[in-house]
Amino acid sequence: MSQIIIFGLHGLTYAGLLFxxxxxxxxxxxxxxxxxxxxxxxxxxxxxxSYTLFLKTGHFWVCLIVSPALLFLIGVLVExxxxxxxxxxxxxxxxxxxxxxxxxxxEIVKWIWGTMPLSVKVEGFLAGSLTLxxxxxxxxxxxxxxxxxxxxxxxxxxxxxxxxxxxxRASVDDSEMCNALGINIPLIFGGVFGFGVxxxxxxxxxxxxxxTISTDMANMVLLDAFVVVIVGGLSSLGGAVLxxxxxxxxxxxxxxxxxxxxxxxxxxxxxxxxxxxxxxLLGKKG
Amino acid sequence: MKQTFYYxxxxxxxxxxxxxxIGEVYLNLLIEIxxxxxxxxxxxxxxxxxGLLSFGHSVFLGVxxxxxxIILLRAPDFPFLAVIxxxxxxxxxxxxxxxxxxxxxxxxxxxxxxxxFNGIFATIAIKWKSVTGGDDGICIFRPTINLGAxxxxxTDVTVFYYLCLVLIGGLTFLxxxxxxxAMGHTVLLLRENEGRMPFLGYNPALxxxxxxxxxxxxxGIAGSFYMLFFGTVAYNIIGVEMTAIALLMxxxxxxxxxxxxxxxxxxxxxxxxxxxxxxxxxxxxMGIIFILMVLYQPKGLIGIFSGLVSxxxxxxxxxxxxxxxGGPIR
Numbered sequence: 001m002s003q004i005i006i007f008g009l010h011g012l013t014y015a016g017l018l019f020x021x022x023x024x025x026x027x028x029x030x031x032x033x034x035x036x037x038x039x040x041x042x043x044x045x046x047x048x049x050s051y052t053l054f055l056k057t058g059h060f061w062v063c064l065i066v067s068p069a070l071l072f073l074i075g076v077l078v079e080x081x082x083x084x085x086x087x088x089x090x091x092x093x094x095x096x097x098x099x100x101x102x103x104x105x106x107e108i109v110k111w112i113w114g115t116m117p118l119s120v121k122v123e124g125f126l127a128g129s130l131t132l133x134x135x136x137x138x139x140x141x142x143x144x145x146x147x148x149x150x151x152x153x154x155x156x157x158x159x160x161x162x163x164x165x166x167x168x169r170a171s172v173d174d175s176e177m178c179n180a181l182g183i184n185i186p187l188i189f190g191g192v193f194g195f196g197v198x199x200x201x202x203x204x205x206x207x208x209x210x211x212t213i214s215t216d217m218a219n220m221v222l223l224d225a226f227v228v229v230i231v232g233g234l235s236s237l238g239g240a241v242l243x244x245x246x247x248x249x250x251x252x253x254x255x256x257x258x259x260x261x262x263x264x265x266x267x268x269x270x271x272x273x274x275x276x277x278x279x280x281l282l283g284k285k286g
Numbered sequence: 287m288k289q290t291f292y293y294x295x296x297x298x299x300x301x302x303x304x305x306x307x308i309g310e311v312y313l314n315l316l317i318e319i320x321x322x323x324x325x326x327x328x329x330x331x332x333x334x335x336x337g338l339l340s341f342g343h344s345v346f347l348g349v350x351x352x353x354x355x356i357i358l359l360r361a362p363d364f365p366f367l368a369v370i371x372x373x374x375x376x377x378x379x380x381x382x383x384x385x386x387x388x389x390x391x392x393x394x395x396x397x398x399x400x401x402x403f404n405g406i407f408a409t410i411a412i413k414w415k416s417v418t419g420g421d422d423g424i425c426i427f428r429p430t431i432n433l434g435a436x437x438x439x440x441t442d443v444t445v446f447y448y449l450c451l452v453l454i455g456g457l458t459f460l461x462x463x464x465x466x467x468a469m470g471h472t473v474l475l476l477r478e479n480e481g482r483m484p485f486l487g488y489n490p491a492l493x494x495x496x497x498x499x500x501x502x503x504x505x506g507i508a509g510s511f512y513m514l515f516f517g518t519v520a521y522n523i524i525g526v527e528m529t530a531i532a533l534l535m536x537x538x539x540x541x542x543x544x545x546x547x548x549x550x551x552x553x554x555x556x557x558x559x560x561x562x563x564x565x566x567x568x569x570x571x572m573g574i575i576f577i578l579m580v581l582y583q584p585k586g587l588i589g590i591f592s593g594l595v596s597x598x599x600x601x602x603x604x605x606x607x608x609x610x611x612g613g614p615i616r
Contacts, residue, residue, distance in 0.1 A: 035398070082581070085581055091394050092337070092339050092393065093580065095394060095397055096537070097577065097580050097581070099341075100576040100577040101577065103530060103569070103573040104570060104577065107569050107570035107573060111570065223401065226401055226402060227402055261413065263413075264406060264410075264413075274390065275387070278390050278395075
């Protein structure tokens, strides 16, 4: 029984991490119609930056704030210098450009940090474990879960309850009209893209102590994140939550019950969703 | 048009004479280029002609290679041409099946799905050890060709080179002819204005499926040659890296231009060979070239080349004309 609970918690933790990664992807696609193929590479960059920051400062909290901030700046720069040039050419060009960007980022990471796996250790309270009802569980995993929950709620509040959220959603619906009303559309788009990239970096920092930091961490999570986005529906934040939860549990219990084919499970799920509801679980038609 | 003919004819003559001009090392490199050109070509018919961006193209290359490897592992004396044919047929069926499932989506959703299916096939290649050899992969030897009177020893580089040249060259020619047929023009409609197709009486879904299947078949044949040339295949042939190679070659050469990928494959393979001796950072530079091509020169090297030619021509004739249109991809 306790094993089932522990694996359920493992699934939830992974779901939390997946949501952190997929939310940035979903927001950028939902707001700007840009599918950021380099998203997982930014996630990796965030993790590597946190390693260096951790070496320099020795505090995990510093990494958690500074690394996403740096990635925000990088994201804004990328949007301004590269993406704005090709965005009018259509969706495929965005994909191609971000694909190339991800490729180059992967090489840069190898260049700077080498190909050896690195690790970041959390300190103090987070490094411990918690015992409740006879079940002992690492605090850090619970921390990921809480943070993901907090980010999810925060995103929903910003988008649907604040003035900024209204402006962003309006810019998506009719950018020309918003521009005419005196809203700085390029600024909004740059900000949204940078925010998405920062979320990826944040997920990378969070993943560091849980997984090892390695040059293939981008590729390992890329597919899972994309499957989350497909299953949930391409621009639905709620869909991303739901799909993360399902895929987290599938991965966790798949590894427990049928370890040989657990990797295939999520693809089977994806194929089923594709056949019966091509727009994703919570996605809108068209 | 006449110019293009002369260039092509000159290229073919040079390729035929290559074994007498260059050494064995460079002949091997040339074979690699020819095989990769076919692979990049199959990718370009999908992206450049049909406007479909697939991140799972390496699936067909991999399946073609695996089918060839598995057959030759079980029956080392299997006829050379039959192996290639069966690999092509295998990916044809696979392409038809996957195409009818995946082509429900277009644009980014299609790209994501192909990527995910790439994951499925990579997992199968790793996990199905009894057939694919798992992490170790498969090693084979090239079979000899028995033409009754003549025995062709394909382990000889020159013999294998001519085989590749004739077979892949022939296939390339057929594909080029295909782009000139009514069907080839229909496919261009997919890229240019799909919404109008039904009004003109065309069926976009069917055209897309045919194109996808054709591209899969050609990639499978390229995979078969890949296996015959390298003699070994492992699960990493099905992966983002191999798809990236097709993308890079296509874009460096010129997307949507029939001969673009050929030039791209030659450039990529040669520069990789050149740079990998000097620095292990060469993928970085390839990536930068790719980004620059996407940003500034979507017609690739062929665009630069024909731009120069037409500029020189216009200096002579004082008329400038666009030699060939690559068209935007959506």
